Amino acid sequence: MGFISTDKNKITLIYNSNTSLGKQTYAYVSASEKDILTLDISKTDITGTQWVEIAEGLDLQVSDLINKEHPNFQKSYDENTQLEASDWLKVIKKHPETVAFPIVIKGDQFHKIENPSDFVSLIDADSAGVSRNPAKK
8 A cells, every 4th residue: 555645536746835846836736626735845744655655656766856966965965876765765855855856646647747837738638538618519
């Protein structure tokens, strides 16, 4: 059983409200008509177990969640640093601002958001084949 709640009728957004990408993605997600759960990592701690589950859901390593070019990462490490998974989790816990991108969980699917408009394609996929004009059937 996973530790991240997945529901086909709900969208979970994991983002950092202190970043431009996070703010813009939040705006896109907030405009959707689905139930939304937002987790702002600048204010809310996510457990190491949850980060591992997120990385697995994205088919990534925990290290891939981190922007190795972020100044706070580079103060202590270089971009070629090799750490154990538990150490990458410590980097995220101590410096959540180094998480490279917002994550959207829709149903049991995990999506990294590299551009705020990436979210639009997730919503468009839901409405494929649905008439935009309710008068037409």
